[in-house]
Amino acid sequence: MTHVLRVDPVHPDIQLIAKAADCLRAGGLVAFPTETVYGLGAHALDPDAVARVFQAKGRPANDPLIVHVATLDAARPLVADLPRTAQDLAARFWPGPLTLVLRRSPLVPDEVTAGLDTVAIRIPSHPVARALLDACGLPLAAPSANLFSRPSPTQAAHVLADLAGRIDIVVDGGPTDVGVESTVVDLTTRPPMVLRPGVVDLDALRSVIPDVGTRQAAASDADPLRAPGMMARHYSPVTPVLLFDGERDTTLARLTGAARDRIARGESVIVLAFDEDRPEFRPLHVHLVELGPEGDPPAVAARLYAALREADQAHASVILVRGISTRHPLSAAIQDRLRRAATS
Ligand code: AMP
Ligand code: MG
Numbered sequence: 001m002t003h004v005l006r007v008d009p010v011h012p013d014i015q016l017i018a019k020a021a022d023c024l025r026a027g028g029l030v031a032f033p034t035e036t037v038y039g040l041g042a043h044a045l046d047p048d049a050v051a052r053v054f055q056a057k058g059r060p061a062n063d064p065l066i067v068h069v070a071t072l073d074a075a076r077p078l079v080a081d082l083p084r085t086a087q088d089l090a091a092r093f094w095p096g097p098l099t100l101v102l103r104r105s106p107l108v109p110d111e112v113t114a115g116l117d118t119v120a121i122r123i124p125s126h127p128v129a130r131a132l133l134d135a136c137g138l139p140l141a142a143p144s145a146n147l148f149s150r151p152s153p154t155q156a157a158h159v160l161a162d163l164a165g166r167i168d169i170v171v172d173g174g175p176t177d178v179g180v181e182s183t184v185v186d187l188t189t190r191p192p193m194v195l196r197p198g199v200v201d202l203d204a205l206r207s208v209i210p211d212v213g214t215r216q217a218a219a220s221d222a223d224p225l226r227a228p229g230m231m232a233r234h235y236s237p238v239t240p241v242l243l244f245d246g247e248r249d250t251t252l253a254r255l256t257g258a259a260r261d262r263i264a265r266g267e268s269v270i271v272l273a274f275d276e277d278r279p280e281f282r283p284l285h286v287h288l289v290e291l292g293p294e295g296d297p298p299a300v301a302a303r304l305y306a307a308l309r310e311a312d313q314a315h316a317s318v319i320l321v322r323g324i325s326t327r328h329p330l331s332a333a334i335q336d337r338l339r340r341a342a343t344s
Helices: 014-025 047-057 072-078 084-093 127-136 156-163 202-206 248-264 275-284 297-313 331-341
Strands: 003-006 030-033 038-043 066-068 098-103 118-122 169-172 183-186 193-196 241-244 269-274 287-292 318-322
Touching: 003 014, 014 030, 014 038, 014 127, 014 169, 030 127, 030 156, 038 047, 038 127, 038 156, 072 084, 072 118, 084 098, 156 169, 156 297, 241 248, 241 331, 248 269, 248 275, 248 318, 269 275, 269 297, 275 287, 287 297, 297 318, 297 331
Parallel strands: 003 169, 030 169, 066 118, 098 183, 241 318, 269 287, 269 318
Antiparallel strands: 030 038, 098 118, 183 193
8 A cells, every 4th residue: 555645846744745755765666756756765774675676666666766865974984985076066066956876885785786886866855855854864775656667757647656555654745846867977987978978967977077078888788888777769758759850840851751551551549749840740630749839848848747647648659759859968868868768
């Protein structure tokens, strides 16, 4: 039985937060909103609690978890050292949607780090996440609160759709703000590497650590993981997703052509469509799911996972989507998630 505790996203009820904190201290599993997506929290220093996270999600044990802390001081005991680069990035971006991979201390259980000698850490900015971290006084290991490889949850309803009955509590603080997961930067390599793009983009990172580079995900899930947890297929609906990339007009023509052909063959087709593209699809009478305006990438990011889930619920034979072509700090993160959703 999963309890839902509804709280105000800005001023959460401290009694409800205390209840969730008690559950975490006792080794329970609590889903809560962060500014990126909903996380599934567990006491990060309790190996049994962490094992329950993997069990509830069906997550492979070689995919390490991010540890959420309330303050930089709470991060210190978890790491072997806090290099200058980490301190500078923390000063600029924490609390916020940036995760730093650092050398771990022996305090962090192997279950959290998938046996690596590094640990991923961030301080979230969402008032509910912060209230919960303050109230429990623990570091919380918290991956996204979805079944493994499914789209991350951006609403409490998404968490319940995947995990009802498998976790103790969902703290419902309404829809999350950013909508895509945190940027992950590995500070243990030279140069430091972005392992996962997010709203803190390369330009923002370079303003603090100029030599930061990017690393691509594994080409397929059969490849040895170049970075842990970077499975190519991720964030995916059950329905196959076909991604069309390129300059807007030609790409749109290819996509509408493909939709027309498939409909003619009797397939049921869903199109995930930017608002600007909708008139193009009108003659096709195809089922559209709105992605929001392409000209407003923050709105697209906030809507992306809900749209993927909604498209999936139609049980169509295929989901067609055009890649985002707008230049914006969030575009790389959106493209990354669309590519992974489209990897079979
Ligand atoms: P999630 O919390 O589900 O969004 O996924 C957390 C992701 O953070 C993992 O899948 C990895 O990509 C990354 N991560 C966590 N810990 C580490 C680590 N020690 N080294 C490298 N990447 C990590
Ligand atoms: Mg995840």
